[in-house]
Amino acid sequence: MRTRIARELIDAVRGVPPVLVSEALCRACVSLVPGVSGLSLSVLGQVAGTGVVLFASDEVAGLLAEIQYTLGEGPCTEAVRLRAPVFAADLTRAPDVRRWPLFSVQAAKAGAEAVFSLPLTAAAGALGTLDLYRDTAGPLEDGQVCTALLVADALALAVTALENASSGSGGVVTWLEGAESDRVEIHQATGIIMVRLGVSAEDALLRLRARAFVQGRTSLALARAIIDGSMDIRHE
Known part of the structure; x- marks a missing residue:
């Protein structure tokens, strides 16, 4: 099997x-x-x-x-x-x-x-x-x-x-590459929250999750809004 x-x-x-x-x-x-x-x-x-x-x-x-x-x-x-x-x-x-x-x-x-x-x-x-x-x-x-x-x-x-797999190993291109931007976006949004609110990485991630839940959105969608400036988290 x-x-x-x-x-x-x-x-x-x-x-x-x-x-x-x-x-x-x-x-x-x-x-x-x-x-x-x-x-x-x-x-x-x-x-x-x-x-x-x-x-x-x-x-x-x-x-x-x-x-x-x-x-x-x-x-x-x-x-x-x-x-x-x-x-x-x-x-x-x-x-x-x-x-x-x-x-x-x-x-x-x-x-x-x-x-x-x-x-x-x-x-x-x-x-x-x-x-x-x-x-x-x-x-x-x-x-x-x-x-x-x-x-x-x-x-x-x-x-x-x-x-x-490395980029030079027989020309292999990982299909994870396309998803890497999602990870980076959440990481970037977490960093923005940390800087603007003066909180730890763990607290920033919790705040991202909480706001996403309250608004009925996914963490990724909210992260993108924070990055492009359409979501102001300074009054969190």
């Missing part, structure tokens, strides 16, 4: 231009893990508590990842902390609602009643998460869990290899 999954992911990106690799991987992952409404792959940002969505099968999948990084709670943030799978089979009732009260409400609004997060792990720690969701509540079947774990392992290897 592990060999088959790795082969299918490799075949999916063979000969694909770097700019289209994430899209090709996304399609392959969707075909490998049937029975879910959608999925996304995220990697951790350079600033603690931030993440970048590398690909999402649909708008809901991408939004769920952004919501969790904005709120700082949810299965994916817990999976990164624990370096273990975290499953929320029913976000409409306890215990999941008690565990993530803010995320549960936002997930339901987005159209998801179940979310399953699997960490992408490496020797140095968690790289990010593979997140699956369903629009109806209920647990994954054993076969789906097994397949999803193997897909997450294969993606962890792919992300590690691409992050370590």
Whole structure:
């Protein structure tokens, strides 16, 4: 099974231009893990508590990842902390609602009643998460869990290899490059908040998240507004 999954992911990106690799991987992952409404792959940002969505099968999948990084709670943030799978089979009732009260409400609004997060792990720690969701509540079947774990392992290897690839190694161009601007924007906005409000990096990031939540926006969207000057944070 592990060999088959790795082969299918490799075949999916063979000969694909770097700019289209994430899209090709996304399609392959969707075909490998049937029975879910959608999925996304995220990697951790350079600033603690931030993440970048590398690909999402649909708008809901991408939004769920952004919501969790904005709120700082949810299965994916817990999976990164624990370096273990975290499953929320029913976000409409306890215990999941008690565990993530803010995320549960936002997930339901987005159209998801179940979310399953699997960490992408490496020797140095968690790289990010593979997140699956369903629009109806209920647990994954054993076969789906097994397949999803193997897909997450294969993606962890792919992300590690691409992050370590240099521009001169056989002309390899990492498909993470396009997402790097997202990490930089959140980092830059955090720096602006630090300077203007005289707070620490951790406090600046918390303020960014809080303002984003109050306004119903993602951290990335708010970061861009701070950078382009359309959002004045001096009266925070």
